Each structure stands twice: as structure tokens, then as C-alpha cells.
Amino acid sequence: MNNSTLISTVFRKEVLAMAAYKVANAQGYIKLDAMENPYSWPEEIQNQWLEHLKDCQLNRYPDPEAVQLVNTIRAINQLPEQFDILLGNGSDEIIQLLLMALPQGASVLAPVPGFVMYKQISDCLGLNYISVPVLADGFDLDLPAMLSAIAKAQPLLIFLAYPNNPTSNLFSADAMHQVIKAAPGLVVVDEAYAPFANASFIDQLGQYDNLLIMRTVSKLGLAGLRLGYVMGQPALIEQLNKIRLPYNINCLTQMTADFALVNRAFFTEQTEKICAQRAYVFNELQQMEGILPYPSAANFILFKVPHNKATDIFLAIKQQGVLIKNMAGQGGLLSDCLRVTIGKPDENKAFLSALRHGLAELNL
């Protein structure tokens, strides 16, 4: 058997058709491409954490239920006892668990532009992924289009990112309620950017049996740990728990996340700085000729540039040592868009200055 026959025999057609999720090499760049918190920990906190880690027994399997961490997460989210929590190796793993649990060929629905992993994993599993475009003006849900797609395709899972990535807006809560009511299956409200948003559907868990709220510690400032969680009815969590790998949250993550969340006051400070810088960057972008920034409830800003210039501008900024995200490849509403993560004040200044220089260089 030759190699290409081997590959095409062994791997499912869905896998063969996929492209790997590519992450740009950021070495040497000011990194404003991945919605990371730019700040490290206060030294005193860091030392306390290292002291804690000494108690980690690396020769033993971690607590499969991560009881202590789950209790901390319950407390900080003020999640009532009647709901359960499931932890994942990043919320990416929770998206995967949810999709793996669906019947073969089931439909999955989400607004587009949206978070790419929903589609990536659905495609891999051979599910029927349906994208419903958001409104071009303001990126809110197109409610009639959503409701008609729901009626037609009967999706068993709907993802609503709140705020949405990469458009950074909060969908109208009323439209979200109508989608949740119309859904024949589960609705996952993905609150990855909750630390920056001042809005949540957690309080609605009691209203809807089919609602799940998903969160992550990544955007808060722990992207390197890989920890996400989903909250909802115990009967739903129980099913997901069956397909979770028993030790999916390693002991270093359990201990570190628990420590960080218990001491989270410093995150609040960092988040406030990021939100203040978000207002500053937005203002600066708004004053640049030809640039249209969109209002953001997250830690990044999506902005529109002159037609067909997104890639040139992205490269000109990169040339000056600043890495942001080029959205042009995703087409549609994003074809003239770039996305910048809010960094430290000096990083944001470097980005703004690189953008100004880039625009001048390109005679824009």
C-alpha cells in the first residue's frame, strides 16, 4: 500500500478535508493577536503560588472531579446549588465534548462571523454545521433568519458567543431569549469574554432547561493553563461527564487555577486597566482617516480598513514588529477587517503608531 492510499484509507473524509487550526509564530513580536491578558502576576502572588505548587503530587493522578476547583468556580460565579459544573481542558474541549455527544449527522447552528472552533470541530465530526450571518450593520443577531434556520434545520446545538468573537459585540438579549425559546435542543451561551463585558446569561439558567453557560479563564489571564467550564442542569452535565476523559484537568492546572481565582483581586485590577485602554485605543482608531473601529465589550477591537487593503495593512504593521490578526481570509463581513487585542499601554501605542505609519506608507 502506498502512502497516499494508506492516508486515504485510514482517515475519515471529514478529517482529510480539514485544515489544521494555524497559530502564527509570534516570537519577537509585540503580541496582540490572541486576546491574551498582557500582564504577569505581582511578585508576591507569584511567590505564594510557587510555594503552593510544592504540594502538587506529580506521581499521583489528579482529582478526577477537581472538587476544590469546582467549589471555587461555583463560589465566584455565585452559581446556585441546583446547577452543576463540568471542567474542560480549555472551553475548546467543552465545545468538543458537546459536539461529540450529538447524534451522527445532527445539525449545529451559530451566527457568522463567529468563533472558528464551533465549525472546525463540527466539520471534523461530520455534523451539519449551519452559519447564519449576523446583521451587517452592528453585527446583532438576524432574528428572523435565526428563527427560520432553526425551524428548518432543527439544530440540536446552538452556540451564541456573548460577547461574540470576532465582532466583539453583545447580541441583543431579547433576540437571545427568543433563540433559546425556539431551539429544539441545547443553547450554549459562550461567555469567554465575561471579564470585560458586564453582562451574562448565568441568571437565566433557572428559566430554561436547555441553556448552558460556558466560560474560560483564558481571557481573564490564564490562557496557558487551559481551563474552561460549562454550567447548567445536572441532567445535562451528567451526560457530558460520561464522555469527558477522567483526568482531563491536570493537577498543576487544578492547583494554579484555584490559587489564582481565590486571589483574583489582581485580575480585577488588570481587567480594569485593559478596559480603560480599550476606550483609549477605540478613540484613537476612530480619529484615523479611513479606519472604522467597532464598539467592543471584549478585550479586543475589530476595525475596518479601506477596501481590499486589510492584508497590506496587516503586513505593514507586522513589519514594524506588532502582530495583530488579519481577518480578511474569513471573507464576508470581515473581508476588510483586522482585529487587535488590547495590550499594555506601551504596546497599544506601538500598535497605533505602526498602523499610522503603515497607512502613510501605503498612501491611504
Ligand SMILES: *Cc1c(COP(=O)(O)O)cnc(C)c1O
Ligand atoms: C477564546 C475563545 C474560546 C476558547 O477559550 P479556551 O478556554 O482558551 O479554549 C471560546 N470561545 C470564544 C468565543 C473564544 O473567543
